[in-house]
Amino acid sequence: MLPNIDIRLANCIKALEEIVIPSLGEGERMAREQALLVIGHVRMIGAQWKHAARFEAKSFEAMAALAGEIAANEPDFRGELSDALAATETVDRGDIDAVEAAICRVGQAIDKAILGDEGTMALSAASVAAILDYGQKQAVRERVWFKGSGLDPDAAILPDFKPGL
């Protein structure tokens, strides 16, 4: 039996709330602000950590699907996008670092297609529509992921954390 991650995170919050913050003098506003931010981060991490690998894997899959759509619509960039997809196809979905690297690899190929050699090549309406669709879905997922930050003015209308994954 080990003290699991949830227990340890809860212990961190309690120590900050009950020991560290009360011991800060009145003049220590920045230290107090930082301590409160630590609590905020730790609370969010507590809600996120069990889902983090799945979240990143789903982000990768969404980006790979977008790359596939752009490849179908932009023949000039098909080769580069296909190469990126082939190179990342077998990435271990449980390895967050590997998945992040795969997102970067595919994302770079997508960016090149969007920029169209510094605006000298067109980008089709179909690709633009695909990017907007992807962008909206991914933005909502990320907003849900950080719903607990208190920085989203419309957090109340977002889906619940787990279904939003």
Added chain:
Amino acid sequence: MIQGMTAGARWDRDNMEPRVREILDRTVVDRARGPYRAKTADQVAAILEGYFAKAEGLSGITISDVRRMAGGASKEQFAFVLRHVGDSEGTRLILRMDPLECISQSCRGREAQLHMAMKGVVPVAGIRGYDADGDILGQPGMIMDFVDGVTQPTDVKTVGVTGIGSRFDDWVPKLAPQFVDSYIKVHGFDFSKANLSYFEVPRAGTTDAAIWQVNWWSRLGWNALVEPVPIITLTERWLRENAPVCDKPVIVHGDLRIGNFMFEEPSGKFTAVLDWELGHIGDFHEDIAWVIQTLFGVRREDGVFLVCGLMPREEFLDAYQEQSGNRIDPVKLRYYEVLNAYKCAVMDLSQAIRAAKESTNHQDLVLSMLASAGAVFLDRIVQLLREA
């Protein structure tokens, strides 16, 4: 709904103010000098003693009461008292200093010049001195007069990071008129005779004002990129292909919102407009589009969105037009809403994450918290582009 993007002439990414380009290029070099550690009071005192001796030729210098100031998401700020042979009673001052990286990259020389230019136009802190390239301070910084006041009433119910998401309730009648008036005065200022040597003026009747901003923020974003975000890249292209003409360049504060107004309690009288670091000469729509962003406001119980927690959006826009005489062009306003959401997305999802990752700021934790709001801007961008 936007359609496809057309092929055009190759973009000129260097088309921006030379000083801005210099700062952005310097950022890449400074990044390698990390990590950055928050300065101690003793270090700050030593830095300031050296500065006042060299920059002002003072003797018998004593720096005391060095106190780190809370708030803000960018610069290191300290209040202190300066005593020297000619001033035994002491003067309270503020040091505003650049860590290696911030959520945005800007120039203390430009900020100081804007402060000096706006003195008497809107309340601003006086500038005692500045060191644009850190030749004396060791890192870029400026020294300002201490101004009394608060940026959030001490009794408000809803308070957020750097003033974001605060709601003001009973304070609205005191703050809202001055809030609107600040935009009128900043945009109405005749800058032609001001010393703004660190600035360039975009040509009226051209797209310079917009394109300079796109080049500024896209360079910041690409230089700091951690992970590609396709919607940010698409937005950059849309901004380049839809840049509007600026009819009459004005002073743009760049971050004129609650949180950057200091006021007295209980009167609510403004004592200083803060944080001119993003200031430039450009299109007034940029400031208006900035402040109406959802991140800077809150929703009332009935669902009505309050700009900066103070007033409904349409009420703010009507008051601005009526008092300034500037007509808000909805197409330009939409463009600058996209540009501003893009700027925020770049700050949050590139620069803030990169600085937090490299540990080049004094409060990395604030940057990673602010970065978590990045998707709010992405969602807004999609909505705006679909409506464009």
